[in-house]
Amino acid sequence: MKDKRDLKVQAIGNGTVIDHIEAGQALNVLRILGISANCQGTVSFLMNAPGAKGRKDVVKIEGRELNVEELNRISLIAPNATVNIIRDFEVLQKKNVVLPTYVEGVVRCINPNCISNSTEPIKSKFSVVRSEGGGVVLRCLYCEHAISENIAEHLV
Amino acid sequence: MKDFSREEIDHVLDTAEKLEPVARGIEKSRLLDGKIIALLFFEPSTRTRLSFETAIQRLGGQIINLGSVEASSVMKGENLADTIRVISKYADLIVMRHPQDGSAHMASEFSSVPIINGGDGSIHHPTQTFLDLYTIRRESHLEGLKITMAGDLKYGRTVHSLCHALSLYGAEMTFVSPPELRMPSEIVRDMERRNIKVRETDSFENVIGDTEVLYMTRVQQERFPDPEEYEKVKNKLKLTGELLEGAAPDLKILHPLPRVNEIAPEVDDTPYACYFQQAFYGVPTRMALLALAMGVIE
Numbered sequence: 189m190k191d192k193r194d195l196k197v198q199a200i201g202n203g204t205v206i207d208h209i210e211a212g213q214a215l216n217v218l219r220i221l222g223i224s225a226n227c228q229g230t231v232s233f234l235m236n237a238p239g240a241k242g243r244k245d246v247v248k249i250e251g252r253e254l255n256v257e258e259l260n261r262i263s264l265i266a267p268n269a270t271v272n273i274i275r276d277f278e279v280l281q282k283k284n285v286v287l288p289t290y291v292e293g294v295v296r297c298i299n300p301n302c303i304s305n306s307t308e309p310i311k312s313k314f315s316v317v318r319s320e321g322g323g324v325v326l327r328c329l330y331c332e333h334a335i336s337e338n339i340a341e342h343l344v
Numbered sequence: 345m346k347d348f349s350r351e352e353i354d355h356v357l358d359t360a361e362k363l364e365p366v367a368r369g370i371e372k373s374r375l376l377d378g379k380i381i382a383l384l385f386f387e388p389s390t391r392t393r394l395s396f397e398t399a400i401q402r403l404g405g406q407i408i409n410l411g412s413v414e415a416s417s418v419m420k421g422e423n424l425a426d427t428i429r430v431i432s433k434y435a436d437l438i439v440m441r442h443p444q445d446g447s448a449h450m451a452s453e454f455s456s457v458p459i460i461n462g463g464d465g466s467i468h469h470p471t472q473t474f475l476d477l478y479t480i481r482r483e484s485h486l487e488g489l490k491i492t493m494a495g496d497l498k499y500g501r502t503v504h505s506l507c508h509a510l511s512l513y514g515a516e517m518t519f520v521s522p523p524e525l526r527m528p529s530e531i532v533r534d535m536e537r538r539n540i541k542v543r544e545t546d547s548f549e550n551v552i553g554d555t556e557v558l559y560m561t562r563v564q565q566e567r568f569p570d571p572e573e574y575e576k577v578k579n580k581l582k583l584t585g586e587l588l589e590g591a592a593p594d595l596k597i598l599h600p601l602p603r604v605n606e607i608a609p610e611v612d613d614t615p616y617a618c619y620f621q622q623a624f625y626g627v628p629t630r631m632a633l634l635a636l637a638m639g640v641i642e
Contacts, residue, residue: 301444301445301465301466302444303424303442303444303445303446303447303450303464304446308423308425310450328446329446330445330447330449331465332467
């Protein structure tokens with residue numbers, strides 16, 4: 189058994205562990221997944237944990253296996269994240285997040301005059317592409333404004 | 345506009361050319377006979393609205409009108425989505441102008457009939473781009489055009505769409521504007537990626553003689569916090585008869601109108617002036633878009 193002094197975050201029995209999140213993005217990962225205080229299971233996270241490739245964040249969600257669409261949404265703000273689905277304390281599946289080609293209702297358009305920022309009964313819609321420099325670019329399907337920086341700041 | 349391929353644009357322009365005698369009143373057409381077109385203009389418009397009305401009537405269609413926004417249910421707080429759901433039950437096609445960016449795209453999600461975007465917000469005005477292209481094709485040529493765009497290139501939505509559309513045909517583009525109103529670097533980069541030769545300058549010097557189409561736009565005073573600065577820029581970008589002395593004989597001058605003082609009145613009487621003809625070309629172009637959207641022409 190591990191020494192108590194080494195135990196930073198308890199292992200989970202069933203659920204999802206999201207690892208290799210860019211340091212400082214853990215709370216945004218919870219936000220993009222719509223996980224709040226109302227969530228039933230235990231949610232724990234590590235911030236600025238040492239990793240092989242520098243500092244990283246880790247999120248553990250007890251009792252919930254995230255679906256592919258939810259997982260891929262994470263890639264907008266943490267493109268290098270890996271996801272482990274846990275059952276009975278064993279890793280059932282390990283996968284990388286994949287950048288989706290389209291997201292709906294996740295990010296708010298930066299153009300204040302965009303119809304998606306009005307009281308109309310619609311959700312924001314964006315196509316997602318990689319820029320030439322390898323970054324993520326969201327393009328609003330309504331007004332065509334692009335978001336290429338600080339995507340986390342525009343989460344719904 | 346970016347949704348259209350070169351083939352699709354050519355098809356619209358070919359159709360407009362076929363319908364031009366109808367637009368001139370030389371031939372009669374009943375292509376829209378029995379069809380009801382709703383005009384929903386949520387903000388003021390003169391040329392776009394009247395040229396659509398002309399196009400519909402020349403094709404034998406009927407018009408229903410939102411009238412003024414103040415007198416409509418919009419004032420009772422009805423959202424655009426509901427307005428579109430209702431009007432699309434009355435009309436066979438909706439032409440819409442709205443102040444918010446992306447509103448036409450949203451309308452198409454709620455409408456059971458085709459929507460034609462008559463300008464939404466500050467970014468899109470696709471029927472203007474079609475009529476600009478039609479004018480260039482009729483009065484000059486589209487392939488490999490040497491075009492100069494002048495004026496407010498930063499905020500002018502017509503020049504942004506036109507750049508993209510002309511890039512499908514290959515072009516040499518010169519942008520003339522004050523530093524404050526330069527073409528957005530994103531568009532310049534996009535043009536260069538498409539192998540379009542781009543030149544940027546702040547005056548007409550050494551430009552007119554090497555231009556086949558000069559596309560003028562209005563510089564709006566509200567873009568300049570300092571009125572003196574506006575006066576300086578305004579005079580620098582004024583097109584006069586004197587400036588045209590070194591023009592190529594086949595130069596054509598376009599302007600989406602309204603103009604204020606960026607084109608001197610003496611230019612109107614030169615063979616280069618094409619802007620009033622351009623306004624007329626809005627009619628056959630919009631006739632073509634109406635007929636194609638209604639499926640009465642393939």
